[in-house]
Amino acid sequence: MNAINRTPNHSSFSMNCRGKLTDLSTPLIMGILNLTPDSFSDGGKFNSEKNALLQVEKMISDGAAIIDIGAQSTRPNAEFLSAESEISRLGSLISKIKKQFPETLISLDTFYAEVVQFGCKEGIDIVNDISGGNFDKKMFETVGKKALPYILMHVNPTYQSMHQKLIDSDIILNLNEYFSEKILELEAFAINDFILDPGFGFGKTVEQQHQLLNEIEFINFGKNPLLIGISRKSFIYKPLGKKPTEIIEETQKLHLKVLEKGAKILRVHDVAETKKTINIFLNR
Template sequence: MENHSSLINNYSLNCNGKLVDLSSPKIMGILNLTPDSFSDGGQFNNEKSALQHAEKLLNDGAEIIDIGPQSTRPNAEFLSSEEEIRRIGNIISNIKKEFPQALISLDTFYAETVKFGFNEGVDIVNDISGGQFDKKMFDTVAETKLPYILMHVNPSYETMHDKIKFDDITLNVNQYFSQKTNELLQKGIKDIILDPGFGFGKTVEDQMRMINETQFLGFGKFPLLIGISRKSFIYKPLGKSALDINEETQKLHLKVLKQGAKILRVHDVADAKKTILEWESSRIERGSVGEF
């Protein structure tokens, strides 16, 4: 198969005036401020433990910290924007003060939470809803001029985990990306990152197909973020738990890196860092630095 994504692969992001070069893949470390996230709920939901975990993520090799005040696992408690903001408290500003080099993405589908996060110093908006759960989201992101992570998901909060068997998952995701990126570009949002939405309303088979067809997602127009860390489509077919699939996850990470993925969203940063180093050393050995 011809590899379309290799035509355009030198991406950069403007994060609050700081230019972030994505020619080398970046790691986004997950910092859940939630009591009910599926694999680490309640571990980092106070300021002290959140700051300590942020430091560990950075020391292990993360360049982006993804702060999530609300769990989006199946059957999680639904929170208002006000409750999200209360949970965040001073955590963003404290991390920025302690680790000014860190980039912070804010995982929310609320425009009001984005406004709060922007005033606290976040660098990236990570919206699982593609602007579908809050109609003010795209306009708010446009006002902040922050990079925006666009995720493929079902159209409502209530249906986001409903399993759909797509005729052609890659085609469907690309049609969604095409429509949504056009909307974002029309509003002046140019720094767009695409997330195919692993773990949200897709069958195991379709998610494995997305892994195998990563190079065709988004047509190479925007950088791809892959978030497969501790996802059930990996561990359930193996009869394992979310915490016991690190080896399998790294093999899949290597597969998507070979197809041009630029950001890995992970819990296990140190292992993802090893995978990226392995991938980069293999590129150098093949003399293919100019490729993915």
């Protein structure tokens, strides 16, 4: 790593969401909406349509520009759902959010191409695939045809191995190799609008995740916008002996660090607190 130019890249980016250009020069907040009964920190709270819509309204009011909707938990030992089960759990919520909050972008958290197709009909703006196209070989083709921005996350190759600590080389070099290969695949399917997600909480040691936080400006050398998702992650709360909901202060300090290193989207549970952090960053 010593040969790398360590000057942070604060380039401005944008993404084309259904013909609407979204500017990323000011960092955006992506609010997490889990429709799952078994999510690690808020499972069951928002898996009714009424509660979900109330939570969306609160997150938008608190400063979220994007709502990330997920119907399947990907925590360790979570229940594995089929595409049909995800679609059933999503129901008509996407279209109802779009109708009620037309200016808010909706990201669909899924690794199924079939669920992306359903989401497109309902009005999604972004595809957030934790599998990097690994769990469904039709994903890249589908996203390319739908011409939606794609969030490319770093993860191990299979669903069964996604939480195993398999990386024994330098974490930054490993991620850069992964992203370089995946970006070529994306471009082959005419996907040119993508955001990179280092995959915090997926198959990485505590030490590797802190190295990522310290060196995120070197992920793909700052050539693409970065999404950072560290909200309520165990590498923060477990070493402190705290619960996922008890690390807001520690998380915001880390959010400020990654904003200073060029992060463009923060994927979070605690929107109001993150909005304050972004304001501090912008007013420095």
